[in-house]
Amino acid sequence: MNARYDIAIIGSGPAGLSAAINGKIRNKNIIVFGQKHLSNKIVKAPMVYNYLGLPELKGEELKNQFQRHIDAMGIEVRNERINCVYAMGDYFAVMAGSVLYEATSVILASGMEFAAPFPGENEFLGRGVGYCATCDAPLYKGRTVTIIGYNEEAVEDANYVSELAGKTYFVPMLDKELHLNPGVEIVKSKPLEIKGTDFVEKLVLKDRELATDAVFVMKDSVPPSQLVPGILMEDGHIQVNRRMETNLKGLYAAGDCTGKPYQYMKAAGEGQIAALQAVSYLNAVK
Amino acid sequence: MKEVTDALFQKEVLESEVPVMVDFWAPWCGPCRMVSPVMEELDQLYNGKIKFVKLNVDDNPTTSMQYGIVSIPTLLLFKDGKAAQKLVGFRPKGEFESLLNQYI
Numbered sequence: 001m002n003a004r005y006d007i008a009i010i011g012s013g014p015a016g017l018s019a020a021i022n023g024k025i026r027n028k029n030i031i032v033f034g035q036k037h038l039s040n041k042i043v044k045a046p047m048v049y050n051y052l053g054l055p056e057l058k059g060e061e062l063k064n065q066f067q068r069h070i071d072a073m074g075i076e077v078r079n080e081r082i083n084c085v086y087a088m089g090d091y092f093a094v095m096a097g098s099v100l101y102e103a104t105s106v107i108l109a110s111g112m113e114f115a116a117p118f119p120g121e122n123e124f125l126g127r128g129v130g131y132c133a134t135c136d137a138p139l140y141k142g143r144t145v146t147i148i149g150y151n152e153e154a155v156e157d158a159n160y161v162s163e164l165a166g167k168t169y170f171v172p173m174l175d176k177e178l179h180l181n182p183g184v185e186i187v188k189s190k191p192l193e194i195k196g197t198d199f200v201e202k203l204v205l206k207d208r209e210l211a212t213d214a215v216f217v218m219k220d221s222v223p224p225s226q227l228v229p230g231i232l233m234e235d236g237h238i239q240v241n242r243r244m245e246t247n248l249k250g251l252y253a254a255g256d257c258t259g260k261p262y263q264y265m266k267a268a269g270e271g272q273i274a275a276l277q278a279v280s281y282l283n284a285v286k
Numbered sequence: 287m288k289e290v291t292d293a294l295f296q297k298e299v300l301e302s303e304v305p306v307m308v309d310f311w312a313p314w315c316g317p318c319r320m321v322s323p324v325m326e327e328l329d330q331l332y333n334g335k336i337k338f339v340k341l342n343v344d345d346n347p348t349t350s351m352q353y354g355i356v357s358i359p360t361l362l363l364f365k366d367g368k369a370a371q372k373l374v375g376f377r378p379k380g381e382f383e384s385l386l387n388q389y390i
Contacts, residue, residue, distance in 0.1 A: 086320045087378035089327060093320055126357045126374025135315035136357050138344050199356065214356065230378035246379055 003200035004102040011109030015255025018271030020122040105250040105278040112256040114221040120194030128200025133157040133216040145214040154218035244274040292348040300367040309340040318359040
C-alpha cells in the first residue's frame with residue numbers, strides 16, 4: 001500500500017500542470033497522472049497565439065515550456081492510465097490498472113478526449129451493459145456476451161469471458177492483430193445502439209444485429225461520469241462552481257472537462273483555483 | 287459484516303425486522319473490493335438500525351438470479367422482505383448515506 005497523497009491530479013495538460021505547480025508550491029504531497037507528451041491537444045496545435053507572455057509558440061514548443069517548468073520544480077508526471085476514482089468518504093481510491101493509490105483530495109483535469117456513450121449505453125448500465133467484463137462474466141454463464149473492444153485488455157477480457165459464456169462476440173474498435181480464443185466470434189462492424197426492454201437484448205451494428213444478453217464497452221478514455229462514480233455532470237461537462245468544487249467533497253475539476261471555452265489559459269487558471277481550494281480543504285480536514 | 291448464503295437469505299434478510307443492505311459481490315471484482323470498506327463503515331455508523339450483509343454471487347446463484355443481478359457490485363436494500371432500492375456499481379459514501387437515511 002502506498003502512502004496517502006494530499007492531492008492526486010489526473011491529467012497533464014495546462015489545468016493539471018498548473019494545479020500541480022500550485023500544490024507543490026504549497027508544499028503538498030502530490031501525484032500527477034498523465035502522458036509522456038503531456039497533452040495530445042497541445043502537441044497537435046500548429047500555433048498558439050494567446051498564451052500570456054508566450055506569444056506565437058508552436059504547440060510543441062509550449063509543451064516543452066511546460067515540461068521545463070515542471071522539471072525545474074521536481075514534478076514528475078506518471079504515465080499511468082486511471083480507470084476509476086472511488087469516493088471512499090474521507091479519501092479517494094485512485095485505480096491505475098490494478099494499482100491502487102490513495103489521496104485525500106483529487107483534481108480531475110482529464111480534458112475532453114473521450115468518446116460519447118453509445119445510444120442505450122447509459123440506459124442499460126447495470127442491466128446488461130457493463131465496463132468490467134471480468135467482474136460480471138460469471139453472471140452470464142452459458143449466455144451470450146458481446147464485447148466492444150478498444151484496447152488489448154478488451155482482447156484478454158474476451159478470452160476470459162469466452163471460457164464462461166455460452167457465446168462470445170468481439171467487436172474490434174482497434175486496428176491490430178487480435179489474439180482471440182477460437183470460441184470468440186469476431187464481428188467487424190460499427191456499433192450503433194444497444195437495445196432491450198428490461199435488460200439488454202441486442203446490439204445494433206451498421207450492417208447486422210447481434211442478439212446478446214450483455215454488452216461490455218471497453219474503452220481507453222472514459223467519460224468523467226464513468227471515471228468517477230457519482231460525479232454530477234451538466235451538459236456533457238463536470239458540474240463545478242466558481243471554486244472548481246464538484247458535487248463530491250474533496251474532488252475538484254479544472255480545464256476543458258468543466259466546460260467551454262476550451263482555452264489553455266482558462267484551463268491553467270482553473271487548475272490554480274482547484275489546487276488552492278484543495279489546499280484549503282486539506283488544511284481544514286487535517 | 288456477515289456473509290449470507292442462499293440457505294440463510296430467507297432468515298437473515300427477508301425475515302429481518304430492520305432494513306437490510308445486501309452487498310452482492312465476488313472476490314475477483316475490483317469495484318466490489320472498494321464497496322466493502324464503505325459498507326463496513328456504514329455498518330458501524332448505523333449501528334444496528336440497518337443491517338449490512340454480503341452475498342457472494344458465485345457461491346449463491348439462486349438468490350442472485352432471483353433478484354436479477356447481472357452486474358456486480360449491486361446493492362439491494364430490503365425492507366419488510368422486499369427489495370426496496372437497487373444500486374448498481376460503486377457509489378460515493380455520501381450517496382449511500384442519503385439513501386439509507388430514508389429508511390431509519
